[in-house]
Amino acid sequence: MSTAPPGEPGPADPDPVLAAEQRHLDAARAELARMRAHVESLVPDGGDAVADAQLAWTLHRRALSLADDPATTLFFGRTDHDGGERFYIGRRHVTDAAGDPVVVDWRADVSRAFYRxxxxxxxxxxxxxxxxxxxxxxxxYEDEHLVAAPEEDADAPSRILAAEIERPRSGPMRDIVATIQPEQDALVRADLATSVCVQGAPGTGKTAVGLHRAAWLLYAHRERLTRQxxxxxxxxxxxxxHIGAVLPALGEVEVGHTTVAGLVPPGTRVRGADDVAVAVLKGEARTAQVLRAAVWSAVRDPAEVLDGGALVVxxxxxxxxxxxxxxxxxxxELRGRGVRxxxxxxxxxxxxxxAVLQQMEAAGDSPDDRVADAVARSAEVRRAAKALWPPLDPARVLxxxxxxxxxxxxxxxxxxxADEQELLRWHRPSRTPGAARWSAADAVLLDELADLLxxxxxxxxxVLDEAQxxxxxxxxxxxxRCSTGSVTVLGDIAQGTTPWSAREWPEVLAHLGKPDGRLEVLDRGFRVPSAVLDYATRLLPHIAAGLSxxxxxxxxxxxxxxxxxxxxxxAVAAAVERAAAVEGSVGVVVADADVPAAARALGAVPHAILGEDSAPARVQVVPASLAKGLEFDRVVVAEPAAIVAAEPDERTGLxxxxxxxTRAVSGLVVxxxxxxxxxxxxxxx
Incomplete structure (x- = not known):
């Protein structure tokens, strides 16, 4: 294995191999700049204003995807093949003026060998x-000869790979294209038609796998995914x-990001809160049956709404x-069609x-399409249709x-x-839907009702993260949102922290409408070091005994x-000062109620409060309820007992x-x- 160790000073004379590779990188950067300049030079001029505007937007997106980040490199690896071919593997495809590849996109089929x-x-x-x-x-650089010489250690770990994984963090999550492991790559490249559920322990890279799978799918199925x-x-x-910069760094700038709360119908204002028992009941699948009955009960019997119980035209x-x-x-017949x-x-x-035209034909008339349209638009038919099948509004129904x-x-x-109905109903209802203080659980019910309509x-x-x-x-x-598509489900049963959190993944997949989804387990931790992981997993027998x-x-x-x-x-302030003296990010995680006390204790230490301050800071005070999915080089956890006590029950607290x-990449202080x-x-x- 040939290597110039990262972070160590090189010899006075530059390594000729490294110098040659740097020249290739410089050439690749020049070619990327040429590609972007060419795109920016194109002017839409097809004589059609609408088509020109669309093309201009397409060219703008293409130019954005060709942006170079001088703080990173265009490629991170190379493969030399038996036939003499050589490929440089990077974040995007770069070609020379003749169209020959200078850098191959990590998502291309030929790049698979780099990971596998x-x-x-x-x-x-x-x-x-x-x-x-x-x-x-x-x-x-570091070489691994896959046709090994006898004296080489086949199991020698990659120092460059380890250095990249352990590199100090600052700012949002970054991509992992340089460090994707074989089991992760297999998930990233799963076919579009396949729904995948990833049970991943802390630090196994499940979030990164989901984001990189989105990037790979956009590469492999560009036309369909761009359209849909x-x-x-x-x-x-x-x-x-935290994750928002990953896909743009991979050249994908048009992927939507939202929370479940962001899926609700536009204009829904969440101003109320439910007791836990009420929220749990509203979140059960049985509630969907109640909502369906509420919607379809609006269809009326002719005897109730039409004179004489019949339609007369x-x-x-x-x-x-x-x-x-x-x-x-x-x-x-209409109800049985299965339509909205x-x-x-x-x-x-x-x-x-x-039905009217059938009677006309039975009487010997020959009505055509114009007569059919006229009857359908007649006042009698329109009044009857509205009476039999009145228009509905989700807020009014709920x-x-x-x-x-x-x-x-x-x-x-x-x-x-009866007890559940009593729990569900409002005892002091608002007079109108507009005055209702909808809860977060109500907003999801409104979304269900909107879909029934x-x-x-x-x-x-x-890509659904923290699905548990x-x-x-x-x-x-x-x-x-994926009824005609597929889903990548990411989560960890042991990290379920809601009163309704999932107990098993098949149940989650069933609710997502993907019962045949493929369940995969990631249990090799690349982010969390062993000292931290061993300490945290003391809790596993108490929170998820079935997980390895x-x-x-x-x-x-x-x-x-x-x-x-x-x-x-x-003591917390002193621990934070020691952590901040070393390069990298610091997360100070406390019970939500203790955030003000933590901020006061830090005093002169520059810091931000996650979820409140917009200004970035290397030290962040993190409410425990917002810690999920985040990572910091060093983490200081204040008063574990308070974090546990803040939850509705001990199991959820643990x-x-x-x-x-499990948020720490390098060090944890409790x-x-x-x-x-x-x-x-x-x-x-």
């Missing part, structure tokens, strides 16, 4: 070279901000009468007109359901018992300190603590004045 090749399965690769990078220039869209759904805005001097029993059959409420309502006038006990009883009969548009692929925390109704909201313990594959075990303090906040303890939770105690302190 091994001594036992070389995939035609003789040599794999990895590059170290410092401020955009190549600083080291890709959506990333995360747990909160802080998480989305006058044409000239003749009157045509469609009796009630025919109308009931017609309504039943509004789609059926739009069909009803034409079906009523058809307001009535929660406000009127009799209506709720009729819709929930056989689904919810009109079909929710589907994108081609959804979603209720059945929230999962159904996501499912509507993850293992860290990092050579560097990281650092762990558990400090008992007489005075909590001075799960929250498990999340908090400071406590109160006794540690018993599951953590033993040998430290």
């Amino acid at each position: 090749a091994s001594r036992t399965e070389p995939h035609g690769v003789r040599l794999r070279r990895r590059f170290g990078v410092e401020r955009g220039r190549l600083s080291a 869209g890709v959506l990333v759904v995360g747990p909160n805005r802080a998480f989305l901000s 006058t044409r000239g001097s003749r009157r045509w009468r469609v009796p009630g029993y025919e109308l009931r059959d017609l309504l039943d 409420y509004e789609a059926a309502r739009a069909l009803l006038p034409h079906r009523l007109a058809h 307001h009535r359901l929660l406000s009127e006990p009799e209506f709720l009883r009729g819709c929930a009969d056989g689904v919810l018992d 009109e079909r929710t548009p589907s994108v081609a692929h959804v 925390d979603l209720s059945a109704m929230q999962l159904r909201a996501v499912a509507r 313990r993850p293992r860290s594959v990092r050579e560097d075990p990281g650092s762990l300190e558990v400090l008992a303090a007489g005075a909590l906040w001075p 799960r929250r603590l498990y999340v908090v303890l 400071v406590h004045a109160r006794p540690l939770p018993p599951a953590l105690a033993g040998g430290d302190g």
Whole structure:
């Protein structure tokens, strides 16, 4: 293995191999600049203003995707193949003026060998070279001969790979194209038609796998995914901000990012809050049956709303009468079609007109399409259609359901018992839907109702992160967005911190409408060092006994300190100052209620409060409820007992603590004045 170790000074004379590779990088940068300049020089001029505007936008997106980041390198690896071919693997495809590849996109089929090749399965690769990078220039290289010389260690770890994984963090999450492991690559390249569920322990890269799969799908199925869209759904805005730079760094600038709360119908204002028991009930899949009954109960019986229970249409001097029993059959037929409420309502006038035309034909007339249209638009038919199949509004339906006990009883009969109905209904209802104080759970019900009325548009692929925390109704909201597409589900059962969190993945996949989704497990930790992971996994028997313990594959075990303090906040401040003295990001994770105290304790230490401050800072005070999915080089956790006690029950509290303890990439300091939770105690302190 030939190497110039990263971070170590080189010899006085530059390494000729490294110098040659740097020249290739310089040439690649020049070619990328040429490609972008060419795109920017193109002027849409097709004589069609609409087409020209679309082309201009397409060229703008293309130019953005060709932007060069001087702080990184265009390629991070190289493969030399048996036939003499050589490929430089990078974040995007770069060609020379003749169209020959200078850098190959990491998503191309030929790049697969860079991630998958091994001594036992070389995939035609003789040599794999990895590059170290410092401020955009190549600083080291490392060769792995897959046709090994006898004296070479086949299991020798890659120092460059380890250095890249352990490189200090600053700012948002970065891509991992240089460090994708074989088991991750297999998931990234799963076919578009396949829905994948990834159970991943902390630090196994499941979020990165989901984002890189989105990037790979956009590369492999560009036309369809550009047309139909890709959506990333995360747990909160802080998480989305953390991951927001990954796909643009890979040249993908048009992927949507949202939370489940962001999926609700436009204009929905969440101003209220439910008790836990109410929120849990509203989140159950059974509630969807109640909502469906509420919507379809609006279809009326002809005897109730039409004079004489029949439809009467006058044409000239003749009157045509469609009796009630025919109308009931017609309504039943429309209900049985499986279409949305509004789609059926739009069909009803034409079906009523058809019934009238059948009578005309039976009487010897020969009505044509113009007569059919005239009958469908007639005042009698329009009034009857509106009476039989009235227009609905999601807010009005839900307001009535929660406000009127009799209506709720009729819709929930056989689904919810009397106690559950009593729990669900409002005891002090607002007078109008506009004045309702909708809760977050209500907003999801409104989304379900909106879909019962009109079909929710589907994108081609959804990446759903932290899926274990979603209720059945929230999962159904996501499912509507990928009803004609596929989904990548990411999560960890052990990190479920909501009262309705999932107990098993098949149930999640069923609610997403993907019961045949492929379940994969990632249990090799690349981000969390062993000292930190071993400490955190003491909690696993108490929060997810069925899960196997993850293992860290990092050579560097990281650092762990558990400090008992007489005075909590001075000890926390001192720990933060020590952590901030070393390069990298620092997360100070505390119970939500302790955020103000933590901010005061830090005093003169420059810091930001996650979720409140817009200005970036290397030290961030993180409410425990927002820690999920984030990572910091060093983490200081203040008072684990307070973090546990802030949750509705001990099991959920220990799960929250498990999340908090596994945010560190290099070092973890746990400071406590109160006794540690018993599951953590033993040998430290």
